[in-house]
Amino acid sequence: MIKSIINKCLGVACTAVIFTACTIPTLVDKSVNTKTPESFNTSMDTTSTATLQWKDYFTDPYLIALIDTALSNNQELNITLQEIQIARNEVRAKKGEYLPSVGIGAGAGVDKVGKYTRNGAVESNLEIDEGKEFPEPLGDLMVGAYANWEVDIWKKLRNAKKSAMMRYLSSVEGKNFMVTNLIAEIANSYYDLLALDNELENVQSNIKILNDALKIVKLQKDAARVTELAVRRFEAEVLKNQSRQYYIKQEIVEIENEINFLVGRYPQPVERDSESFIDLVPQSIQAGIPAQLLENRPDIRQAEMELAAAKLDVKVAKARFYPSLGISAGVGFQAFSPSYFAKTPESLLYSLAGDVMAPLVNRNAIKADYMSANAAQIQAVYNYEQAVLNAYIEVVNKLSLISNLNSSYELKAQQVEALTQSITISTVLFRSARADYMEVLLTQREALEAKFELIETKKLQLSAFVNMYQALGGGWH
Structure with a gap:
C-alpha cells in the first residue's frame, strides 16, 4: 500500500516538475579562478615554514608560556569555540530534517x-x-x-545539511585563523615589550653619561673655560631624558596589560628576557610555493568552505521550485x-x-531567494579570489621587508658603533678644550637616537619574522 501511495505521488510530482522546470529563472554563472603564480621569487623549493608548529617556531620560553595560556584563556577565542558548537548543532538539526520524525x-x-x-x-x-x-x-x-x-526527492534537505556542514567547517577554519592572529598579536606585543625595556635602559644609560658630562661642564665653568649657557644646556638635556623615561614606562605598562588581556588575566608583570633582545636573530624563512597557501592559510580555507556552502544553497533554493x-x-x-x-x-x-x-502561482518569494542565493554564491567566489590574492601579496611584501630590514640593521649597527666611539672622543677633546660643548651634546644626542633606531629596526625584524609565519599560514597546526 505504501509503495502504491508513493508511486501515485511521484506521478503527480513528475507532472508538476514538467510544468515548473520551464519557469525557473536563468542564473549568471561565475566560476572561481584557482590559479596562482608558480613561485614568490625564483625559488621553486616546496619547503614551507608554515608547517612548523608554533612551539617549534618560537624559542623564547616566556613567549611560549604566554601563547599557551592565551590558547586556553582568551575570551574571544572561547567565544568562537562556542560559535563552532552552534554550527555543529545546526548540522545535526539539518540532518534530522530529511529523516522520518516519529512521536508518541x-x-x-x-x-x-x-x-x-x-x-x-x-x-x-x-x-x-x-x-x-x-x-x-x-x-x-x-x-x-x-x-x-x-x-527528499530533489536532495533539498540533504544539500541543506551539506551546506550546514560546510559552514561548520568554515567556522573551524575561522577559529584557526583567529588562533594564528592571536599568536602573532601576542608575539608582536612581547617583542614590543622587549624593545621598550631596551629603550628604557638606553635612556637611563644616557642620563648617566649626561650627568657625568654635566659635572665636567660645571668644573669647566668654575675654571672659566665655559659659560653658564653650557651648564644650562646640559641640565636641560638631562631633564629631557629623565622625562622621556616616564613616557616609556607608561608604554611598558600598557603593553603588559595588552598582553594580560590577550591571555585572559588581570594586570600583572609579564615575565620576559629583555637582555638578549638586541642579539636575537630571526630564523631563516622558507616561503615554499604560492599553491601551498591554499592549504596552509585558514582564511583561504574558510573562504573555500563558504563558497562550497553557497553553491549548495543555490541547489536548495532551486529545489523549492519543485513539488515536495x-x-x-x-x-x-x-x-x-x-x-x-x-x-x-x-x-x-x-x-x-x-x-x-508544488508552488503554482505567486512564486516571487521563491524566485527572490533563488536569485539571492546565486548572488551570494558569486560573492563567495570573489571573496575566495580576494583571499588568495591578499595572501600572495602579503607574503611577497614580507619577504621584501625581511630582506630590506636585514640590510638596514647591519648599517644601523655600524652607525651606533661609530657614534658610541665618537662620544668618548668628543668628551676627551672637550676636556682638553679642543672641542666645543655643543659637539659633545650633539654627539650624545645623535648616539641616543641611533640606538633608538637600532632597537626599532630589531623590533621590526622580529615583527616581520612573526608576521611572515602568520602570512604563510603557520600557527594553527
Whole structure:
C-alpha cells in the first residue's frame, strides 16, 4: 500500500516538475579562478615554514608560556569555540530534517451529546454487549504513535545539511585563523615589550653619561673655560631624558596589560628576557610555493568552505521550485473505556496518507531567494579570489621587508658603533678644550637616537619574522 501511495505521488510530482522546470529563472554563472603564480621569487623549493608548529617556531620560553595560556584563556577565542558548537548543532538539526520524525502521544476526554440529535439517537439504540447501552457520557481514550516524513526527492534537505556542514567547517577554519592572529598579536606585543625595556635602559644609560658630562661642564665653568649657557644646556638635556623615561614606562605598562588581556588575566608583570633582545636573530624563512597557501592559510580555507556552502544553497533554493512529497502515518489504540483497549483489532486505529505540494502561482518569494542565493554564491567566489590574492601579496611584501630590514640593521649597527666611539672622543677633546660643548651634546644626542633606531629596526625584524609565519599560514597546526 505504501509503495502504491508513493508511486501515485511521484506521478503527480513528475507532472508538476514538467510544468515548473520551464519557469525557473536563468542564473549568471561565475566560476572561481584557482590559479596562482608558480613561485614568490625564483625559488621553486616546496619547503614551507608554515608547517612548523608554533612551539617549534618560537624559542623564547616566556613567549611560549604566554601563547599557551592565551590558547586556553582568551575570551574571544572561547567565544568562537562556542560559535563552532552552534554550527555543529545546526548540522545535526539539518540532518534530522530529511529523516522520518516519529512521536508518541496519548489523550483522554469525555463527550456528552444531546439525545435528540443524530449522534445521540445512534448511541441510544446501539448496544456494546447484550443488555448494555452506550455509556453516558462517552469517554475517549487514545494511545498511539505517529510519523511524518518528507521524501527528499530533489536532495533539498540533504544539500541543506551539506551546506550546514560546510559552514561548520568554515567556522573551524575561522577559529584557526583567529588562533594564528592571536599568536602573532601576542608575539608582536612581547617583542614590543622587549624593545621598550631596551629603550628604557638606553635612556637611563644616557642620563648617566649626561650627568657625568654635566659635572665636567660645571668644573669647566668654575675654571672659566665655559659659560653658564653650557651648564644650562646640559641640565636641560638631562631633564629631557629623565622625562622621556616616564613616557616609556607608561608604554611598558600598557603593553603588559595588552598582553594580560590577550591571555585572559588581570594586570600583572609579564615575565620576559629583555637582555638578549638586541642579539636575537630571526630564523631563516622558507616561503615554499604560492599553491601551498591554499592549504596552509585558514582564511583561504574558510573562504573555500563558504563558497562550497553557497553553491549548495543555490541547489536548495532551486529545489523549492519543485513539488515536495510528504508521507504521514499513525498507529495506536482508541476506545471509550480502558477495558476495551485490549480488544483487537476492534480498538486498533491506523492511518496512512501522502501529499504532494508544488508552488503554482505567486512564486516571487521563491524566485527572490533563488536569485539571492546565486548572488551570494558569486560573492563567495570573489571573496575566495580576494583571499588568495591578499595572501600572495602579503607574503611577497614580507619577504621584501625581511630582506630590506636585514640590510638596514647591519648599517644601523655600524652607525651606533661609530657614534658610541665618537662620544668618548668628543668628551676627551672637550676636556682638553679642543672641542666645543655643543659637539659633545650633539654627539650624545645623535648616539641616543641611533640606538633608538637600532632597537626599532630589531623590533621590526622580529615583527616581520612573526608576521611572515602568520602570512604563510603557520600557527594553527
